[in-house]
Amino acid sequence: MELCEDPYIEMQGLSFSRGERVIFDKVDIAIPRGKVTGIMGPSGTGKTTLLKLIGAQLRPDRGCVLVDGENTTTMKRSKLFSVRKKMGMLFQSGALFTDLSVYENIAFPLRVHTDLSEALIRDMVLMKLHAVGLRGARDLMPSELSGGMARRVALARAIVLDPEMIMYDEPFVGQDPMAMGVLVQLIRMLNDALKLTSVIVSHDVRETASISDYIYVVGDTHVLGFGTPQQMLNSEDPRIRQFMQGLPDGPVPFQYPAKDYREDLLGSGDA
Amino acid sequence: MHKLLARLRLLGRAGLEGFEALGRSVIMLSRAIFGRSVFGSRYQLLLAQLYSVGVLSLVIITVSGLFIGMVLSLQGYNILVTYGSEQAVGQMVALTLVRELGPVVTALLFAGRAGSALTAEIGLMKATEQLSSMEMIGVDPLKRIVAPRFWAGFISMPILALIFSAVGIMGGAMVGVNWLGIYEGSYWGVMQNSVSFTDDVLNGIIKSVVFGFVVTWIAVFQGYDAIPTSEGISRATTRTVVYSSLAVLGLDFVLTAVMFGGL
Numbered sequence: 001m002e003l004c005e006d007p008y009i010e011m012q013g014l015s016f017s018r019g020e021r022v023i024f025d026k027v028d029i030a031i032p033r034g035k036v037t038g039i040m041g042p043s044g045t046g047k048t049t050l051l052k053l054i055g056a057q058l059r060p061d062r063g064c065v066l067v068d069g070e071n072t073t074t075m076k077r078s079k080l081f082s083v084r085k086k087m088g089m090l091f092q093s094g095a096l097f098t099d100l101s102v103y104e105n106i107a108f109p110l111r112v113h114t115d116l117s118e119a120l121i122r123d124m125v126l127m128k129l130h131a132v133g134l135r136g137a138r139d140l141m142p143s144e145l146s147g148g149m150a151r152r153v154a155l156a157r158a159i160v161l162d163p164e165m166i167m168y169d170e171p172f173v174g175q176d177p178m179a180m181g182v183l184v185q186l187i188r189m190l191n192d193a194l195k196l197t198s199v200i201v202s203h204d205v206r207e208t209a210s211i212s213d214y215i216y217v218v219g220d221t222h223v224l225g226f227g228t229p230q231q232m233l234n235s236e237d238p239r240i241r242q243f244m245q246g247l248p249d250g251p252v253p254f255q256y257p258a259k260d261y262r263e264d265l266l267g268s269g270d271a
Numbered sequence: 272m273h274k275l276l277a278r279l280r281l282l283g284r285a286g287l288e289g290f291e292a293l294g295r296s297v298i299m300l301s302r303a304i305f306g307r308s309v310f311g312s313r314y315q316l317l318l319a320q321l322y323s324v325g326v327l328s329l330v331i332i333t334v335s336g337l338f339i340g341m342v343l344s345l346q347g348y349n350i351l352v353t354y355g356s357e358q359a360v361g362q363m364v365a366l367t368l369v370r371e372l373g374p375v376v377t378a379l380l381f382a383g384r385a386g387s388a389l390t391a392e393i394g395l396m397k398a399t400e401q402l403s404s405m406e407m408i409g410v411d412p413l414k415r416i417v418a419p420r421f422w423a424g425f426i427s428m429p430i431l432a433l434i435f436s437a438v439g440i441m442g443g444a445m446v447g448v449n450w451l452g453i454y455e456g457s458y459w460g461v462m463q464n465s466v467s468f469t470d471d472v473l474n475g476i477i478k479s480v481v482f483g484f485v486v487t488w489i490a491v492f493q494g495y496d497a498i499p500t501s502e503g504i505s506r507a508t509t510r511t512v513v514y515s516s517l518a519v520l521g522l523d524f525v526l527t528a529v530m531f532g533g534l
Contacts, residue, residue, distance in 0.1 A: 084408070091400045108408065
């Protein structure tokens with residue numbers, strides 16, 4: 001694929017399972033450098049797991065993950081922590097440290113990884129908070145924030161070290177329409193202004209398609225398709241079409257695997 | 272035959288799981304406490320934990336110590352007075368506290384007061400992805416979260432046990448001397464003659480150092496290894512208290528046998 005001549009992240013022959021359940025089976029994914037890539041798919045297909053595999057918080061059963069050319073699957077633990085400094089990750093819940101204020105949460109990565117003076121840290125924290133529209137909320141504790149605000153604070157924390165890549169885990173869930181519009185713009189703006197590589201895991205088709213350069217559709221342990229948002233929206237593949245157009249049932253079943261409904265209700269009564 | 276095999280298999284699996292957990296806990300602890308510190312000012316984290324683990328346990332430790340000393344003195348007096356040897360109450364109270372009840376009861380109270388709190392705190396951090404996000408920021412949660420809590424428990428326990436014994440001895444004096452009328456000089460004098468620093472006090476300290484290590488290790492591991500759901504955390508907290516209590520009582524027997532049993 002010509003788009004991926006210079007991928008920032010490369011996953012080759014990646015297989016991962018949780019217990020008996022296979023999540024990914026020999027998946028190849030390349031995330032192009034400097035672009036916004038959406039990873040989409042129905043709930044429960046392992047999108048968040050994919051981000052954890054990229055961040056090497058989980059180890060694949062087979063295959064390897066290359067981040068900026070370095071293989072994280074065989075890396076030593078201490079080296080891994082230094083590679084992770086190049087990545088920012090926005091967790092679905094925000095995952096703010098509940099014992100620190102908003103200000104201290106954002107200052108945390110700076111205090112740990114840099115020797116900046118307190119005045120400089122203050123300026124950087126306020127700039128990042130201003131970017132997400134929450135400069136006035138600096139003294140609040142995470143428990144005093146709404147879910148959407150917590151996510152924006154977490155975004156400020158994720159970008160405070162100016163990472164090379166940001167991973168967003170379901171960034172659009174639970175945002176009100178106003179904050180949503182701002183967030184969508186913000187992700188795009190950050191990517192272009194800071195020359196980042198962005199990965200968005202989401203099942204919000206409209207928002208993700210509107211800011212992504214490329215989209216992967218995953219489902220059923222495989223990559224179903226890859227291309228520009230337009231290509232994906234116009235895809236002929238029935239499984240991709242079902243997801244992108246939000247059809248309730250199709251080749252990808254709405255039901256979690258189960259035995260026959262009729263048999264289940266009227267059957268032997270072994271329950 | 273079939274059922275017997277199934278039982279055996281279950282037993283085997285439980286055994287394997289137990290050993291696996293033990294292995295994980297050893298790896299966790301060694302990663303937490305050996306190697307280079309990620310955070311330069313780790314002593315500040317340690318101080319904060321010493322406060323919440325140690326200082327905040329002071330109330331329960333001193334109040335319990337006081338009452339236990341008072342009860343010991345009362346019971347001891349009632350028995351010894353029938354032999355006319357109530358002067359030995361001081362000796363009895365001091366030896367019981369310094370050798371046994373000080374380290375053991377402190378460890379049990381500590382497991383309930385501080386151990387369960389450590390487990391719940393770390394488990395909840397895991398459930399709310401705080402540990403994960405810390406990892407992604409490039410900070411090892413074993414060094415930043417687990418290590419200071421472990422050291423705080425390890426350091427606090429012997430100090431708390433000493434305070435427990437000291438307060439208990441004073442409680443014993445309060446009841447024995449001030450209330451029951453034992454001659455003050457003999458209460459303290461007999462105690463001073465019979466309690467040896469190396470055999471009694473030092474052995475008690477060694478016990479509480481061992482208990483501090485084990486109880487805190489169990490507490491931080493159960494939190495770190497908890498299944499990140501509300502049920503998982505509640506079970507982990509329960510396990511911390513149960514395992515720590517059993518470990519303390521079992522180890523106490525072994526240590527006592529080695530120290531005082533003439534082995």
